[in-house]
Amino acid sequence: MWNGPLLNYRDTFPQFRTFVAIVNAINNIRINLISVLTRHHTMKIAILGSGYVGIVTGIGFAELGHEIVFIDVDERKVEMLNSSKPPIYERGLEELMKKNRGKYRATTDYREALESSELTFICVGTPSKGDGSIDLKYAESASKEIGKALKNNDNFHVVVVKSTVVPGTTEDKIKPIIEKESGKKAFEDFGLAMNPEFLREGNAVYDFFNPDRIVIGVKDERTKSVLEELYKPFDCPKLITEIKTAEMIKYASNAFLATKISFANEIGNICKKLRIDxxxxxxxxxxxxxxxxxxxxxxxxxxxxxxxxxxxxxxxxxxxxxxxxxxxxxxxxxxxxxxxxxxxxxxxxxxxxxxxxxxxxxxxxxxxxxxxxxxxxxxxxxxxxxxxxxxxxxxxxxxxxxxxxxxxxxxxxxxxxxxxxxxxxxxxxxxxxxxxxxxxxxxxxxxxxxxxxxxxxxxxxxxxx
Missing domain, CATH: 3.40.50.720 (NAD(P)-binding Rossmann-like Domain)
Structure with missing residues (x-):
C-alpha cells in the first residue's frame, strides 16, 4: 500500500485527488483489519491533553482495542468527550469516536486516571513565548501530576512525551520534575520516552493509521519493549533513537517542510514578474x-x-x-x-x-x-x-x-x-x-x-x- 509523500499530492496537484480518494477507501479496510488483529494486545493508556494530537492519538488507539482515559483540566472538553463529541473539528474524528464509544472516557482526576493506566502520553500544548521559545508550563504541570500519581504506584509505568519540545527538554525538564514528585528514578522505576507526532491537521485520523514513520526516543529496554509492542500493528519504518534525537527529528522535519513552502513562494514571486506559471x-x-x-x-x-x-x-x-x-x-x-x-x-x-x-x-x-x-x-x-x-x-x-x-x-x-x-x-x-x-x-x-x-x-x- 502506498504511504507517505505520494499521499500529499492532494495538497500539491488537483489531479491526484481521485488517487487519494481511492487510497482513503482502501485505508478504511486496513483500519478495520488492524483493529481485528490487535484486539488481544490491550493496554491501559492515559492521554494527558485532548487537543488535536491527544484526541486523535487516544481515539486511534481505542480503535485498535486499547483502553483509553483522557485527562484534561477543561471540564467542557471532558464532558464533550464523555458524550462522544469532539471538542475540535477534524475530518473523520466524530465518526470514529461514536464507533468506539465505551472504549474511552475522560476525567479531570489525574491521580485516578494515572493509577489505573500503565502508559501515559503527554500531549499538552507547548505554545510560543514572545521571544519564540516554547512555553513549558503545561508540560511541567503535567509532569508534576504524573510524579505525584507515580509516588505510590509500584508498577513500572511508562511516560511518553508526544508534545513537541526542543531537544533536551524530556531529560532536562520533564524527567527531574517526575523524579522529584515521585521519589523514583527514571529508566529504572518508571519508563520515559519521546515519541513525536507527525499528524497533519485535516488529515490527522488518516495519518494516525498510515504513518510515514514512527520515531521512538528511548533509553531503557523495558520502555522500548512496551512501545514496540504498542506500535507493532503499524506497517511503516520504525526508528529507535536517543531521546534528544527524537525531539530534534520533529523540529528538523517541520523546519524543512516550512522551508519548502517559503522557497516555493520566493520562486513564485519571481515567476510572477517573469510571467511564468x-x-x-x-x-x-x-x-x-x-x-x-x-x-x-x-x-x-x-x-x-x-x-x-x-x-x-x-x-x-x-x-x-x-x-x-x-x-x-x-x-x-x-x-x-x-x-x-x-x-x-x-x-x-x-x-x-x-x-x-x-x-x-x-x-x-x-x-x-x-x-x-x-x-x-x-x-x-x-x-x-x-x-x-x-x-x-x-x-x-x-x-x-x-x-x-x-x-x-x-x-x-x-x-x-x-x-x-x-x-x-x-x-x-x-x-x-x-x-x-x-x-x-x-x-x-x-x-x-x-x-x-x-x-x-x-x-x-x-x-x-
Missing amino acids: VYKVFEGVGLDHRINPSFFRAGIGFGGSCFPKDVRALIRKSEELGENPKILKAVMEVNERQPLKMIELLKKHIPNLRGKKIGVLGLAFKPDTDDVRESRAIPIVKALLEEGAEIIAYDPKAIENFRKFFPQVEYANSAEDVITKSDAVLIVTEWKEFEELDYSGKIVIDGRRVEKAMKEAKIYKGVCW
Missing part, C-alpha cells in the same frame, strides 16, 4: 525523485499550530547555542511578508479601501479544520481593518474560532453571500467548495490558485501567478 515549474521540479512535489504549492504561506511555532523555537534554541540560523530566519521572513501581497494586489485595483466591503473566503489556516492558529487570514484581516475596509468573511468550519479575535468583522452564512455583498473577494483558504463558486463580474485576489476564479472573474490577480 510557477505551478508548472514545480510540477517539473517535483518529478525529480530526490525532491518530491509536496509542499511546493506557492501562495500566501503557512500557518497552524506547528510550523510557525516550531521554526521560531528552533531559531531561539539555535541562538542560545551561539548559532545564527540564517535560512530558518529567512523562512519566517518570507512567510510573514507573503500574505500581505494580497493587500498590495488589491490596492492596485481599489487604491482607497476605506469604506469598501472586502470579502474574505477562508479563515482556517488550512482546509478540513477549524483551527485558526497562525492562519494567514489573521494578518490579512488586520491589514484590511487598518486600511479602513469593511470585511465580510466566511469559512465552513472556523467562523466561531475566528470571531474570538475579530468580533467586529461581519460573518456571512455562506460563501455565496460573501461574493454577492463584497466589492472584491480575497481567497485565503483552499476549501474545496470555493472551487465551485460563481466569480463572474468580481475583482478576485487569489492566494490559493482557484482555477474557476481565474477563468470567470472580471479582474483576477493571483499572488504568485
Whole structure:
C-alpha cells in the first residue's frame, strides 16, 4: 500500500485527488483489519491533553482495542468527550469516536486516571513565548501530576512525551520534575520516552493509521519493549533513537517542510514578474525523485499550530547555542511578508479601501479544520481593518474560532453571500467548495490558485501567478 509523500499530492496537484480518494477507501479496510488483529494486545493508556494530537492519538488507539482515559483540566472538553463529541473539528474524528464509544472516557482526576493506566502520553500544548521559545508550563504541570500519581504506584509505568519540545527538554525538564514528585528514578522505576507526532491537521485520523514513520526516543529496554509492542500493528519504518534525537527529528522535519513552502513562494514571486506559471515549474521540479512535489504549492504561506511555532523555537534554541540560523530566519521572513501581497494586489485595483466591503473566503489556516492558529487570514484581516475596509468573511468550519479575535468583522452564512455583498473577494483558504463558486463580474485576489476564479472573474490577480 502506498504511504507517505505520494499521499500529499492532494495538497500539491488537483489531479491526484481521485488517487487519494481511492487510497482513503482502501485505508478504511486496513483500519478495520488492524483493529481485528490487535484486539488481544490491550493496554491501559492515559492521554494527558485532548487537543488535536491527544484526541486523535487516544481515539486511534481505542480503535485498535486499547483502553483509553483522557485527562484534561477543561471540564467542557471532558464532558464533550464523555458524550462522544469532539471538542475540535477534524475530518473523520466524530465518526470514529461514536464507533468506539465505551472504549474511552475522560476525567479531570489525574491521580485516578494515572493509577489505573500503565502508559501515559503527554500531549499538552507547548505554545510560543514572545521571544519564540516554547512555553513549558503545561508540560511541567503535567509532569508534576504524573510524579505525584507515580509516588505510590509500584508498577513500572511508562511516560511518553508526544508534545513537541526542543531537544533536551524530556531529560532536562520533564524527567527531574517526575523524579522529584515521585521519589523514583527514571529508566529504572518508571519508563520515559519521546515519541513525536507527525499528524497533519485535516488529515490527522488518516495519518494516525498510515504513518510515514514512527520515531521512538528511548533509553531503557523495558520502555522500548512496551512501545514496540504498542506500535507493532503499524506497517511503516520504525526508528529507535536517543531521546534528544527524537525531539530534534520533529523540529528538523517541520523546519524543512516550512522551508519548502517559503522557497516555493520566493520562486513564485519571481515567476510572477517573469510571467511564468510557477505551478508548472514545480510540477517539473517535483518529478525529480530526490525532491518530491509536496509542499511546493506557492501562495500566501503557512500557518497552524506547528510550523510557525516550531521554526521560531528552533531559531531561539539555535541562538542560545551561539548559532545564527540564517535560512530558518529567512523562512519566517518570507512567510510573514507573503500574505500581505494580497493587500498590495488589491490596492492596485481599489487604491482607497476605506469604506469598501472586502470579502474574505477562508479563515482556517488550512482546509478540513477549524483551527485558526497562525492562519494567514489573521494578518490579512488586520491589514484590511487598518486600511479602513469593511470585511465580510466566511469559512465552513472556523467562523466561531475566528470571531474570538475579530468580533467586529461581519460573518456571512455562506460563501455565496460573501461574493454577492463584497466589492472584491480575497481567497485565503483552499476549501474545496470555493472551487465551485460563481466569480463572474468580481475583482478576485487569489492566494490559493482557484482555477474557476481565474477563468470567470472580471479582474483576477493571483499572488504568485
